[in-house]
Amino acid sequence: MIVVFIHGWSVSNTDTYGELPRSLAAAAPPDMNIKIAHLHLAKYISFADAVTVDDLARGMQYAIETEVRPQLAAGEKFACITHSTGGPVARTWINQFYREHMDRCPVSHLVMLAPANHGSALAQLGKGSLARMKFFAEGVEPGVGVLNWLELGSEQGWQLNLDWLSLSPRTAGLYQFVLTGQYIDRSFYDNLNSYTGEAGSDGVVRVAAANMNYGLVRLVQAGASLGVAEYRNAEKSAFGILPKAAHSGDKAGIMRSVGVPGAQTPPTVPWILKCLTVDSAVSYQARIADLAALTDTTQTAERKETVKGPLLIRRQFKTSRYCMLVFRVRDDRGQMLTDYDILLTAGPDYDPNHLPPKFFVDRQRNGLHPGRLTYYVDCDVMSEWMQRPQLQNKFGIRVAARPEQGFVHYEPASLESTFAAFANYFAPNQTLMIEIIMRRYVGQGVFRLTSDLTPEDFRGQHTGPELA
DSSP, X not given: OOEEEEOOTTOOSGGGGTTHHHHHHHHSOGGGOOOGGGXXXXXXXXXXXXXXXXXXXXXXHHHIIIIIGGGSOTTOOEEEEEETTHHHHHHHHHHHHHTTOGGGOOEEEEEEESOOTTOBTTHHHHTSHHHHHHHHHTTSOOOHHHHHXXXXXXXXXXXXXXXXXXXXXXXXXXXXXXXXXXXXXXXXOXXXXXXXXXXXBXXXXXXXXXXXXXXXXXXXXXXXXXXXXXXXXXXXXXEEEOTTOBSSSTTTBTTTTTTOTTOOOOSHHHHHHHHHTOXXXXXXXXXXXXXXXXXXXXXXXXXEEEEEOGGGOEEEXXXXXXXXXXXXXXXXXXXXXXXXXXXEEETTTTBGGGSOTTOEEEEEEOSSOTTEEEEEEEHHHHHHHTTOGGGTTEEEEEEEESOOXXXXXXXXXXXXXXXXXXXXXXXXXXXXXXXXXXXXXXXXXXSOOOOOOSOOOXXXXXXXXXXX
16 A cells, blocks of 8 residues: 655754654555555655645645556545645645545545645734744745635635535545544643633644534525525545544644654554544444544543643633634625624524523634634533523524625624524534625615716715615
8 A cells, every 4th residue: 555644844954744644554464565665755845935735736746647646556546645735735625626426536445644734723823023033043934825725714714625525525535533622731831822722722723723514604685684504524434533542743633643662652653543444435434423422432531631830839720612714705696794793692682691601702803814713612511501491502603794884784693593403503623614695785876877068076975775
């Protein structure tokens, strides 16, 4: 079996793979025939600002065609193991070159370790002035072109995930897997950047952002209401949270710690091998169930963590199950809106104040596209709260866009639904893409004609009735 490894962002040395390739080859059963000579370590450039993920996909196509294809027997495919940004790079390559003919895709197994499939909260900070100074001192650029993709709510990420919703990799013989962690290696914690210790993440990528089980709901305004115009789910795929797995590092990194003496190594190699042995729809379904059980076990065991600090101080950390909501707001003329408020509501009067304390964890607006807003919410808190009878099982979304008056304006709209209905849309450890389409109101007064040749100041012209 030929295996191609693809690394993550900001890597400039193939030692990033650590002992994972050798450990994988050594532990593989003889009939899998993994040999060191068969392992290809990608060396793609992510530390040049001009390079984009699209560029990397084009480069990957050339590398695969010239270096891997010649080694494949007729009808043979290769396995691809990615880390972090390598996941989106491989998926962009597949989407760009094989989406119309998935049966021709030369990949049999796509195993993504801690992939940033829906971005990373850290990407926005990676483009900051302090980050640029750090990279300048090291003689490289931060890789803004790749970071733009990785930023939460990016247009490129949205489009890839939207396209992927219509794909059926399993039907074409491509089995995809996500193996990630939610363990925080405290030695990497940055006191100036709380995202490095964010609960529900591995210090870089949120569990919900890694998962390829995600959905899209499209809400369209009609008067004062928002209605569900479309809802789609991605094809069910294998997803598992490995115990004690951090994003990187020799101590617990999902890839880097493999083979390190004395490391707190997560079971990365055994689970990769279990993924690579899948050869049918039946065995893939079994692996989905196995990884779901592993996820439950891991999250139960890691719900609470006590860490010893200096002076015998003990700190306790709690990790719930979280969900990521990625909003994309535009109007019915296709224009992206940048000035708006989105409120989640609950209770008999659909009041934001009826939502539970601590359910809302984080909000980040995309720097390049302000019409994209990402919410990070605690699903466990929400699940417990929605059982309260005084809430009457009511849950909704309220949107107010600006300008609110004038020749062109928007009127507020609300989706008034229930917790039970929304449970069908978003779930723990998953991302939900929510596109909101607001009605653009244009008054007839925006353009008038007159037969009066007398000079007239028409700055006070009335907006008039709405155009049809």
